[in-house]
Amino acid sequence: MRAAIALLLTVGAALGADDWRDQGVIYLNHTPHAALHPVPVHAVELGPGFWHGRREANVERSIPTMLELLEAHGVVDNFRNTAAHNGKPHQGPLYTDSDLYKWIEAAAWSLQSHDNAALRKQIDDLTAIIAGAQEPSGYLDTYWSGERASRRFTEMYRSHELYCLGHLLQAGIAYYRSTGNRALLETGAKYADFLAADFGPGKQPLLTGHPELEMALVELYRTTGEKKYLDLAGYLLSGVETGRLHLRPSQTDYMFSGVPFTSRTAFVGHAVRAMYASSGATDYYAETGDAAYRRTLDTLWDDLTMRKMYITGGVGARAQGEAFGAAYELPNDQAYGESCAAIGNMMWNFRLLQVTGEAKYADVLERALYNGINSGMSLDGTLYCYRNPLASSGEQIRNPWYDTTCCPPNIERVLSSLPGYFYSTSRDGVSVHLYHNGTLTWHLEDGTGLRIAQRTEYPWKGDVTLAIDPAKADRFTLRLRVPAWSHAASLEVNGAAEPAPKPGAYAAIAREWKPGDRVTLHLAMDAAPMAANPRVESDYAKVAVERGPLIYCLEAPDQAAAVADLAVTSLAQPFQPVDRPDLLEGIVMLTHAGEAYEPPLADTPLYLPWAEAERRAAKPVELKFIPYYAWANRGSHAMEVWVPLGEAARSLRR
């Protein structure tokens, strides 16, 4: 067992050449301000269940077809042409390099679950092609080459030069952590070295017009131990170049960069940039412990979760600027909810979770993962959402390709690295963040080998059995996340009841664990009708249905009337779960009593006196809810997450 022979990790230990097998999605074993340390991706095998089909589709169809599409759209040729100095024009938008890097990252992580010599070969070939386009200085960007080379670092508010490097580093790190091959990592590090040498205070000014490089640099520091990368990340987050770069407030708002990160008090601007910047700032805090960062991160997290996050974990209300809206501005039909922004939300909360060990971050992570991210890829793995609205009148939302194809490989890297999000170790034990059939094969931080096998039908059912098998009897704390959505939970160890655990926290069981111990967690998995804060203009007197980690919706193919005419008639009766293995690759559908306006609302006036409006007629219908992630897999249809409470249901106290 590899885990059993791993070296005892000590904080501050020198980084050795063999460490790559120990490094997870982020590597925190030597990070001073992290309560938890993620396990490597390969340490977790995910078995049959909810994510199995998604992850199979990812490696069998999504990843292979995306490389074909990147080739077909000239994204790889951009590197070949730059290497050949043949003067052929760059194809696609200015950030296409990053799409290939993100694809490599996705492919690289997948090797830890599905090793694949052909895929390794593809990555090695691409690594050579990419390195061929790198200049002796280290600079590497196919768009800002040839005639555009003279404009490098002069348009950083839009240039994506540093954004592309960030993804190159993440790809190189992922491939290194999956194979030990440092070639791509070194290509990226060479570019980072060039920046560290020539840019910064007293040298040339630098700006992440699209934040991303910050977290990549911190991860490069974690991977190499070279502090200059951490310092460069700190410089980028410091926002000291507003003046030298003549940045306007509209630019620094949009970029969520260019002013001190620690001066932020609310989310504004481009949602993906803001999430990536916050992820980078969390990484920087974890290494430095700078209290100003922690205060800012807390303030921003409250702003997001109290005022600006969709119930799906999606973020970014506005199409204009792909941006955050004002507080409580969360339109449904017009929601932007870019897949990348939900992924950024997950990445940020994963980092906050590791830093603090607090379950509230895992709750947001899970919400984004199962809903706002998961909706972004079709069940067959070949069609992607860029926007993830919470209501639709049926326009096409899934496409195989976008010229700005940031989202598809981003979803692919989430799915291929997903095992790395399930467990963390800490000095005193191990934490379980997510539930799914599968097995952890790793070790405690005292070096004792540990195997945890989960058996569950999560998220369809709320029972999870965990076989806890340390290599030898050992005293440690097992922390099991009890999701906030679980209004009741119970816990047994070897058949004996533990005190009822508190939802929205980790249930900590400190004891001597022996091989063969069994823990059973029961999470109440009733469908819950949810209300939004009445300040959310778009959701007032409406209900969203949540069951376990899944948000539900009404989609046209299942309904007896137009989705826009439907209402819920009572919240007194529970939503009824119906197993539908035949539908959408297997779901639990929820049914509930409802009504449909008749005549359809589209035929009625825009404004009416209430005395007339309350006489609108409706016929009873059965409402059939499907999980939100599964919508738009049967063609393009009307859909709605927030369903109006009909006349009869509006007052709940009767």
Place this chain on the structure above:
Amino acid sequence: MRAAIALLLTVGAALGADDWRDQGVIYLNHTPHAALHPVPVHAVELGPGFWHGRREANVERSIPTMLELLEAHGVVDNFRNTAAHNGKPHQGPLYTDSDLYKWIEAAAWSLQSHDNAALRKQIDDLTAIIAGAQEPSGYLDTYWSGERASRRFTEMYRSHELYCLGHLLQAGIAYYRSTGNRALLETGAKYADFLAADFGPGKQPLLTGHPELEMALVELYRTTGEKKYLDLAGYLLSGVETGRLHLRPSQTDYMFSGVPFTSRTAFVGHAVRAMYASSGATDYYAETGDAAYRRTLDTLWDDLTMRKMYITGGVGARAQGEAFGAAYELPNDQAYGESCAAIGNMMWNFRLLQVTGEAKYADVLERALYNGINSGMSLDGTLYCYRNPLASSGEQIRNPWYDTTCCPPNIERVLSSLPGYFYSTSRDGVSVHLYHNGTLTWHLEDGTGLRIAQRTEYPWKGDVTLAIDPAKADRFTLRLRVPAWSHAASLEVNGAAEPAPKPGAYAAIAREWKPGDRVTLHLAMDAAPMAANPRVESDYAKVAVERGPLIYCLEAPDQAAAVADLAVTSLAQPFQPVDRPDLLEGIVMLTHAGEAYEPPLADTPLYLPWAEAERRAAKPVELKFIPYYAWANRGSHAMEVWVPLGEAARSLRR
């Protein structure tokens, strides 16, 4: 009495030099497909009452200060510099010429109510300055002069060249109709002649990137009798140049121009452009009777009033592109509702009203005038709204100047021409569209002099007495508009009851009228709680209060708790009117029982199970509603038109 000596008007009569005194805001006396013919502005004197203070502020402060601001921002200097060929750069955005023209139009109309030798002199001086910038060809645009002259008519999708000409023509026509002075009119006509000569099918292509010129050209045709102007308008509306100008669908959508107007089936794109294009198309229909235009206008009007108009008569949901949203996309806090778009809505419905004589168009006109337009200027006449949202968290909304200052002079021209919107004649009589203290001094189309004196406290009270004084006993039809909002109305002639008139129609009284006849109209003026179609995501289970033509709102200074925390607790009790002559230059306030969430909603979670949400606590408060137009006159405060129905009020049937 000038009216009594006016010549009998006959359809198709040659246009004479003295006709200017007969011409209203639009001049339809010779228009074949217009049921009604507006009276001139000077024929209506508006006395004390609702509009009096607004119109006094307009002539005493708004118009004078706006010219000072235009001078201070170089708008007039642009003409001086162009005339001098001194190479000084154009100041302000590319459409500043139109701002001066619109100001002249506003000033010109004001002369018919408030003649003013100094103002005439200012307009004459400006006319000379403008004419000085005109080229011998007739071309006149200070932005596209000097170095930019070579790019004329090459960027018509954005150039505003024809937009500026449209406003020049409207200004010239207004000054002509107010004074008989044709100088400015002829300057504009010279530019139009240049276009008519060199542009069109088989000649150079032409495009109104911002529609406006269409209605100005039809009005120029009506004023001069020269058919080439009507034909040029028809050519612009025909949209035949999509190919020659390589227009993309995103452009023709945004411009609401460039494809055949008659191919439109829904409103899209820039709201002001769409309203102006529709106004021009209505003018064109009125002259040609082309049935395809009528069908399109009907379809578009239904689209607007069934799916895309705010209850204030404002239009344009989105800041991005200042554009229409999708069907039912009517956010409140984020509403754009540009003042110019509401004015375009009024202009369009005024035209449709004259064409058809149907009251539904007057209802929309009045809704836009009293609310979505009227909110656009502060009570003191010196601060303007560009956006007119229906909810606000208190950001500053009124400013004295905008670099794009289209709205302020637009509101000024509405107020100064307002008397011209009150009455129309038709072959068989006279129609009264709007109510206000004041006197019509004009004549019937058979030449009989007619004086109508209104006495009313409209819109604060619903009683209107009309003294009908024909110069001699004469049989004709008096049509009194009974607004759709008046759920009950009654009518008396010389104290004798007439059959109850139908709201949303004109009550037609055909009889022999004698000097001294008196008509009394009683309109029920109860505050009505209004509901939006449940498909409007932002207004569900909320109430907007309408009293007469006025929409009401809650503004922070009047409330006992934060506006965002307020809800209405019952619709069973009426809203109570309270005379407040002391407040906001005199209003009727409405009070009603309400509640305020406690703790404030801002301190509570974004999402909660309904079972917890319904236990939110609230304290009883009295809600105090003010008319929407009067908000933001006491500083910048939170405001809300659509107020949630609180827990107790959500089911109305109890």
